[in-house]
Amino acid sequence: MSDAMSAEFDTVAEWTAAVARDLGPPYHVPAGCRGSGNPAALDWLIDELELRGGESLLDCGAGVGGPAAYAVDRQPVLPLLVEPEAGACRAARSLFGYPTVQGSADALPVADAAVDAAWCLGVVCTTPDHVAVLRELRRVVRPPGRIGLLVFVAHTPLTEDEIPDGNNFPTPDSLRDALTAAGLAAVSRMRTSDLPEMPDEWQDRVDRVDEELARRYGDDPAWQVSERQSGQMGDLLADGRIFGEVLSLRQT
Template identity: 45%
Template sequence: MSRRTEGADGTAEGTAADSALEAEFDTVAAWTERAVDELGADHAIPAACRGSGRPADLAWLAEGLDLHGDDRFLDAGSGLGGPTAWLAREHAPSWTGPAVLAEPMAHAAAASRRLFGLPATAAWTEHLPLPDDAVDAAWCLGVLDTTGDERALLTELHRVLRPGGRLGLLVLVARGELSEEPAGNSFPTDDSLHHDLATTGFRVLDRLDASSLPDAPADWARRAEAVDAVVARDHGDHPDFREADRQQEILGRLMAAKEVVTVLVRARTC
């Protein structure tokens, strides 16, 4: 696993990919939280949806999760917690169940509590501190391409989901040879994703190319951009900002060229 190798003392070994991951998902998460403080709470959800970004994607996946009553829900790789905050807002009061957030980056995990009152456990999805059959539904958004071992991650999600449990995935998928590679990303292909889901005990109910869904509403995009602008204003010279920006630019080019596309998956444990 690229980012989950452990040294003899059990601590994570540092790699270039670890630095890129921390710059993009931890340092920038802390800066994002401060920018939301400045701009106002109505900026929090758009700014804190870092992997999905768009309400239409979240709504399509949420429909597959079919949350109701006191269903137990897991957000694996929850980042700043924006998607779960959106889910709780959109699906209350018909869903009132507990949400467990798990996110390995310490600043991001702490920020989800401060921004949304959603405490996150600091954990990698490959090693969730949950018993078997702990949740009825889970989603994992924008995470699979940041682990070198998709199968380990899916196996662990399968373990913590109850039999028949629902899974929503947002996955960046490579369509053929890539002209460049962002540090620390390892994009599955459609075939490898399908194969890994089947091998780890998931039945795919539906999948969708996210480009067929509408873009984020202008107001949502404006708020996310305003937060990004404050982060750039305050930290644009910082090496972590430049590193995260470089990775985002590479990803942006790959997506514009459709070498990498966003795929949404609704699946069930079988």
């Protein structure tokens, strides 16, 4: 993983959990959603994947663990978190206490057909081999293969200097080809820009966490790198060079 991505997904993840713990439980889930962002995307996926209480849900590239905790609030699923960054694993365990395993999406430390459903949110575009990630998700989920993705997609390939360090955005065509190669198909999909806005209360909590992170760590190079990375993502989204898409998949 690039140094910039490690700053964002390891160091800042751990700081985020520390700030959320200090601010209190209402801040844990909004602080812990670092990519999936808008809860409307999670609501859409929970419905489309038909998640039910008691089912196992793998969160692949779970980050700080907020999306899994959000799912548990909606339906009492049994989450399993996989995340490559040690700091993010510690952050997720400290905030939510779910089983959390350090590992990579392209070699999941999970047996074949071991979980009822999986999701992978804001992760595909941080990995070099999209087919490998999708094949692994297909391998570990029981038929019919209820898998959710949140992916940032580039309309056309971007140049090296336009891309935040370490990112690798699929195009619509390359994502379609990767899904086919992995034996998966989208049964429904939705642009994140078509989802309802983030609720004010959620946004206020995210802002409060960010203010506190900037106050505590604003002078630290890791914070500055992380801000530059997320600023670049924000600019690409605002300019329409990339768009967010949520997909509900099944095995073909």
